[in-house]
Amino acid sequence: MLTLCTTLLFAQPKPNEVVTGSVTGVVMDADLNQPIPYATVVINAGEKTVTGGITNDDGVFEINKIPEGIYSLRVQFMGYEAFERDLKIDREHRTNDMGKLNLSAVPAELDAVNIVAERTTIEQKIDRKVINVGKDLTTAGASAADIMNNIPSVNLDQQSGALTLRGNSNVQVMVDGKLSNIPADQLLKQLPSNSIKKIELITNPSAKYNPDGMSGIINIVLHKNVNIGFNGDVSAGLAYEKNPQFNSGLNLNYRNGKFNLYSNYSNSIAKRANYGTIYREGDNSTQFFDMLNDQNSHLLKVGLDVYLNDKNTLSVFTSQNSFKGAPGGNINIVYADDMSRNLMQDFGADMDNYSQQYNFDYKLDFEKEGHNIEFEADYNTFDADEDTFFDFTGATPLADYEDFVDTKRDRTTLNLDYVNPLSESEKLEVGLQAILFNTDIGYSSTGQSYNAAGNLVPTPNTLFDYSRDIYSAYVTYGKNYEKWSYQAGVRAEQVNVVADTNSVRAFTNDYFELYPSAYVTFNPSEKNQYQVSYSRRIDRPGVGQVNPIREWSSPLVTQYGNVNLRPQFTNSLEANYTRSLGKGSITAGVFYRIIEDQINQAVYVDRFNLDRAVLTNDNFDSTTAYGFEVSANYKPFSWWSVNASFDLFSQTQTGISEALDTDIDNPTVDDIILTEREVTNSVFNTRVINNFTATKKLTFTAFAMFRGPGQNIQFSNKSMFMTNVGARYSLFEGKGTISLNYNDIFNTMKARFTAVSPYALEGQFNWESNTVYVGFNYRFGDSKFRAKKRKNRDDNEADGGGLF
Structure with missing residues (x-):
């Protein structure tokens, strides 16, 4: 008891x-x-x-x-x-x-699908500018290429496909943080505009990123629907001026809590005309160009995310891309003073390329929020065959011939990234990366070319093999202190380059470099933000710039690579200010670049045909570049909003240019004059987008762009102007959208240029810019809520605050 x-x-x-x-x-x-x-x-x-x-x-x-x-x-x-x-x-x-x-689920409306904002907004992060793509941009056209000229600081040459950021074409293009072997101009035409969630302009990337590209990185982030259940969207668009340009896409997604299975398909079936004239003053000749490019491409991506538990995620995806092109046309050269010299070249090509990408990602989250380690392996291949014929009529010693070019590329990328938030205000990031790149280009021809003695002989076959292995490690440290935040880092990189021509060592280039980066941000209030940043970057010579095989040819122009080309290095400084206003916001920025061993164009007179120009690249002395940008948005009324931007870029360029002495009637090789030209290229652009809300379902858009004149070593380019108008109508309870757009309504988008060396000339090229576009998008799904998001290694940017 x-x-x-x-x-x-x-x-x-x-x-x-x-x-x-x-x-x-x-x-x-x-x-x-x-x-x-x-x-x-x-x-x-x-x-x-x-x-x-x-x-x-x-x-x-x-x-x-x-x-x-x-x-x-x-x-x-x-x-x-x-x-x-x-x-x-x-x-x-x-x-x-x-x-x-x-x-219980709320009434099914648009919760099951991706919701796209009516108008585009721009955010300033600590290391990037983020353009959140709204319906006002997706209305502009069927593909990513159609909306690039609407993005501040970005320009796309619709004729050549050259993409520039802050006036410079040395830019990396990524999709969802991944590089692709698909050429950038081809890739942009294949991505449907309504599949784009945001576009990131990373003009001063941190040490975490590859240092390639003087002007930085353009990262296109696509919508990825990770809702529970089955859902997706379908889209189609058609643009027309002289030829139809069709684009469609289908996105599907299924998730049940343990895994997420998704697929994206898009295609582009289009004919694009390009025509123009070039007048040479010296011999009173005119070249008439008439070209048509028939393209058919398909892009498929299939992926799977497996959520093993709260801490472990496995992800795999593959992208398969097929492209067929049939460019063709003719170049007619007329000599007004001597018709016996007239020449016509007909040309046509069959281009087939196929690329594949395979990606594996494993991420482990530790107990502390934001503390993780991630491993990624990516394998990318590209296989292209191009068969081109050239037929001549008139005054030429060359017989008809065919060129055959076979290109094979593969790239393996391995990443290991570790992130540790040391405290609520501190974060440490370290990582390792290996990029193994190899390309083989085989060239053969049935034609003839001049040998060293100046005699026409059968063109020899050429095999160019180029490999570049990059091994790097990085560390970054960031800290927030009251109204201040900063981040500093450095990337160490060892590069090994080997190139062979016909199994004979052409050149090697091994080098070790450090690439530091730093950011400082000050937020005195919620409405104001100041930021300064620095990074060191590199422009490695592209395969085409060092490839000795003939890159491009017309009766009067030939282009070759330079095997002695060295990398170009850039030290980039940048400052930005963001101000939030009552009905809008404004941001302004300046940048300054110091460029070492600048890569630029060299233009020579062909020793075997003095009427022909030979284009190549070379290294020149150091130079500088600077620029200014300002962007603003304002909503004066609930039914009207305005986005506007202005940017100015200036760079002093040095290059070599040869020309014939124009004071001599019949010049010879001895009359070639070599000059080292230096030009200052200052270009400005301004853009304005107006959005008008008529009803809850109907909106209108008006866009205008003006691009000022510019200059490079060979050409002086005249200004361009474009105006677009469009309308969007929402239907099917907000799940569907139909768009109508009229682009370049005044038909003013033309490339006009003049030159003095190596020949005095002026010219103009036109393309199909005056188009009417009709697009339709429908979103569907039975899901009710958002699932856990897989973190992309390239989404790990620090917020800098300030929406503008």
Whole structure:
């Protein structure tokens, strides 16, 4: 009895004992009877939140150490009506099992699909400018190429496909943070505009990124629907001026809490005309160009994300791309003073290329939020065959011939990235990367070319093999302190380059370099932000710039690579200011670049045909470049918003240019004059986008762009002007959109230019810019909420604040 009494006495709760309890349960979809992962569970005491948690992949939650009291347990998740139940914690109710908590879906509207903003917005991050693509941009055309000229600081030459950022073409183009072997101009024409979520302009990338590209990185981020259930969207568009240009896409996604399976398909079927004239003053000749490019491309991406648990994620995807092109046309050269010299060249090509990409990613999240390690392996191949014929009529010693070019490229990329938030205000990032790149270009021809003695001989076959291996490591450290934040880092890189021509060593280039970066941001208030940054970058000679095989040829122009070309290095300084206003915002920025061993164009007179020019590249002395940008948006009324931008870029360029002495009637090789030209190329651009909301379903857009005159070593380019108008109408309860756009309504988008060396000339080229575009997009799905997002290694940017 004494033992029993003693046991009962000590088993009684102590008067001052702190009572805590726990609650468990499983959150379910009331309609599908499936668990809901990542739902939020909150314990409230009146208006105050006491504690909470989230459900795991199986919809299960457990919350411990809840103080004694009477509470309200609230469960919520996007796309569902909130669920509430009373909860009591005391000595008799320490453990509470809620069982199944069923959430009812809200009425199915647009929760199941990607919601695209009506108008485009721009954000300034600490290391990038982010353009969140709205419907006003996707209306501009069927593909990414159609909207690039609408982006501040970006220009796309619709004739050549050359893309520039801040007036410079040395830019890397990525899709979802990944490089592709697909040529940038081809890739942009294949991506449907409505598949683009945002475009990131990383003009001063941190040490975490590859240092390639003087002007930085353009990263195109695509929509990736990760809703629970099956959902997707379908789109189609048609543009027309002289020829039809069709583009369509289909995106599908299925997720059930443990895995996410998705696929994206797009195609582009188009004919694009290009025509123009070049007049040479010296011999009073005119070249008439008439070209048509028939293209057919298909792009398929299939991926799978497997959520092993809350801490481990496996992801794989593959992209398959097929492209067929049939460019052709003729060049007619007319000599007004001597018709016997007239010459016509007909040409045509069959181009087939196929690229494949395979990607594997594994990410481990540690207990601390943001603490993770990620491994990624990416393998990319590109195989292209190009068969081109050249037929001549008139005054030429050359017989008809054919060229055959076979290109094979492969790139393997391995990344290991580690992120550790040392505290709430500090973050450390370290990583390793290996990029193994190889290309083989085989060339053969049935034609003839001049040998060293000046005699026409059969053109020899050529095999050019080029490999470049890059091994790098980086570290960055960032810290926030009150209104200040900074980030500093350095990337160390070892590069090994080997090139062979016909199995004979052409050149090697091994070098080790360091690439530091630094950012400082000051936020004196919520409405103001100041930022300065620095990075060192490199422009490695491209394969085409060092390839000795003839790159491009017309009756009067030939282009070759230079095997002695060295890398170009750039030290880039940048400062930005962002100001939020009552009905809008404004941002302004300046940059300054110091360029070492600049790569630029060299123009020579062909020694075997003095009427022909030979284009190549060479290194020149150091130079500088600077620029200024300002962007603003303003919403004067609820039905009208305006986005406007202005940018100015200037760079001093040095190059070699040869010319014939124009004072001599019949010049010979001895009359060639060699000059080192230096020009200052200052170009400005201005853009304005107006958005008008007529009704909840109908909106209108008006866009105007003016590009000022510019100059390079060979040409002086005249200004361009373009105006577009468009309309969008929402239907099917907001799930569908139909767009109508009229581009370049005044038909003013023409490339006009003049030159003085090596020949005095003027010319103009036109393309199909005066187009009418009709597009349709429909979004569907049965999902009710967003799933856990896989973190892309290139999404790991620090916020700099300031929406503008």
